[in-house]
Amino acid sequence: MPSKTKKLLISDYNLDATLSSGQSFRWQKLGEDWEGIIGQQWVRLRSDHRYIIAEAASPQHNWEWLKKYLQLDFNLNQAIQTFPDDKPIQNALNATPGLRLLRQDYWETLAAFILSATKQIVQIQQMVRLLSERYGTQILADGDSPVFAFPTIEAIADCTEKELRACKLGFRAPNLLAAARDILNNKINWQKIPLMDSTEAREELIKLRGVGQKIADCILLFAGGHQHVFPIDVWVERALQRLYFTKSKPSSRQLRHFADNHFGPFAGLAQQYIFHHARIHLKLK
DNA sequence: TTCCAGGTGCATA
DNA sequence: TATGCACATGGA
Numbered sequence: 001m002p003s004k005t006k007k008l009l010i011s012d013y014n015l016d017a018t019l020s021s022g023q024s025f026r027w028q029k030l031g032e033d034w035e036g037i038i039g040q041q042w043v044r045l046r047s048d049h050r051y052i053i054a055e056a057a058s059p060q061h062n063w064e065w066l067k068k069y070l071q072l073d074f075n076l077n078q079a080i081q082t083f084p085d086d087k088p089i090q091n092a093l094n095a096t097p098g099l100r101l102l103r104q105d106y107w108e109t110l111a112a113f114i115l116s117a118t119k120q121i122v123q124i125q126q127m128v129r130l131l132s133e134r135y136g137t138q139i140l141a142d143g144d145s146p147v148f149a150f151p152t153i154e155a156i157a158d159c160t161e162k163e164l165r166a167c168k169l170g171f172r173a174p175n176l177l178a179a180a181r182d183i184l185n186n187k188i189n190w191q192k193i194p195l196m197d198s199t200e201a202r203e204e205l206i207k208l209r210g211v212g213q214k215i216a217d218c219i220l221l222f223a224g225g226h227q228h229v230f231p232i233d234v235w236v237e238r239a240l241q242r243l244y245f246t247k248s249k250p251s252s253r254q255l256r257h258f259a260d261n262h263f264g265p266f267a268g269l270a271q272q273y274i275f276h277h278a279r280i281h282l283k284l285k
Numbered sequence: 286t287t288c289c290a291g292g293t294g295c296a297t298a
Numbered sequence: 299t300a301t302g303c304a305c306a307t308g309g310a
Contacts, residue, residue: 022291117292123308124291170306175293212293233291251300275291 002059008052008067012076014098015047021276023102023222025112025125026150030143037132038069039105040149042141057140071103079227079266088243089263089270092277099276101269102222106194107183108150109223110205113215114176115169123168130167135159156180175210182208198226221268230259230267239278 019027019034027036034045043066044055054066067073076098083089115127128150135151156164157180164173183190188208193201198220205216217231232240232255240255250258263270 113291116290118290118305119292119307120290120309126308165306168307171304172292172306210293214292218291231291235291253299279291 002061004056004059006054006056006060006063006066008054008063008070008072009050010047010052010072011050012098013047013052013070013072013100014096015045015052017096017099017276018070018102019045021099021272022121022279023272024104025121025128035141035143037139037147037149038065040137040139041065042139042143042147044142055142057142068103071100074100076100079269082264082266083270084262084264088239089273092270092273095277095281096273099273101225101272103225104223105150106219106223107153109219110179110208110211110215111150111156111176113218114179114208114210115172116215116218117172117210127168127172131156131164131169134163134167153180153183157184172210175208179208179210194224198224198229201226221271227269228265228267230263230271232256232259232271233275235278236271236275239274239282242282243274 015034016029019036020029024036026038027034032046036043036045042057046053052070052072054063080093083093111131112124112128116124119127132148132150135155136148139147139149141147156176159177161173161177164177167173169176182188188204190204193204196204201220201224202213202216205211205219206213214231214233217229220226220229221231230236232252236259237252237255240259241250244258244262259267259271
C-alpha cells in the first residue's frame with residue numbers, strides 16, 4: 001500500500017554529517033528532523049541508530065528515489081577497508097563515523113557547484129534557495145513554508161543575466177546561464193556524460209565556462225558516483241598539506257598526483273571524510 | 286573597515 | 299609550469 005512514511009533499515013549511517021557535509025545544499029535541520037528537496041520530492045528525514053524514518057508529502061508507491069539518493073545499498077564498511085592504513089585518514093574516519101556520499105541529480109549538482117566558487121556553504125545554500133523560489137516550480141510539501149524544486153535547465157536558460165545576478169550570484173551568473181544554454185545547444189554531449197568514464201566525462205564538463213577540474217570532479221563524484229574521483233578544494237588542499245606533508249610544501253600538481261595514487265578505489269569517499277574533518281575539527285589556514 | 290569564501294580564466298615570466 | 303589577479307556579494 002502506498003504510504004507517506006517509510007522506515008528504512010540502516011547501519012553506520014550518519015545522517016547529520018552526510019546532509020551537512022557540503023555535498024548537497026537543499027537540506028535544513030528543524031529540531032531532530034531534516035527537511036529537504038530531492039528532485040521534485042519534498043521529504044522529511046529523521047534517524048536513530050537503526051533506522052531512517054522518511055516522510056513524503058504524498059503517498060509513495062516505492063521509495064527507490066530516496067534509497068538511491070541516500071545510497072542505502074552502499075557497503076560503507078567494505079569501502080573503508082580499502083582506505084590506506086595511515087593516521088590522518090583513520091582520524092578523520094573516527095571523528096565522523098558513518099559519513100556517506102549522496103547520489104544527486106547531474107544538472108542540480110553542476111549548477112550548485114558553478115555557484116560554489118569562492119562562496120561559503122551557507123551562501124551557496126542561499127543562492128540555490130533564491131534560484132529555486134524564483135525559477136523553480138512549487139512542489140507539494142508538509143512543512144511550514146512553500147517549497148520549490150531546483151529550476152530546470154530550460155528555466156535557467158530562459159533567464160537574463162540580470163535576473164540571475166539578482167539572485168546574488170555575482171560573477172557566477174554568466175557562467176550558470178552559459179552552462180544552461182550550452183547544454184541546450186548541444187555544445188557539450190550532456191546526455192552521454194552519465195555513460196562516459198570519468199576522464200571522458202571530465203573533459204566534456206570542463207568545456208563549460210566556469211567549470212574547471214575541481215567543479216567537474218564534484219559532479220563526477222556527487223552525481224556520477226565515480227568513486228575514485230578526489231576533488232581538491234582549498235580545504236582539502238590545506239588538510240593534505242597539514243596531514244601528509246609536514247616537512248615540505250608540495251605544489252598543487254604534486255598534491256594532485258598524491259591524491260590520485262594514495263587513497264585507492266574509494267578515494268572520493270576518503271576526500272569527503274578529509275573535507276568534513278578539516279572543516280569541523282581542524283584549525284586550518 | 287577589512288578579509289575571505291568547496292574556483293576559474295587569463296596574463297605574465 | 300607556476301604565480302598573480304579579477305571577478306560579486308555577504309558574513310565574521
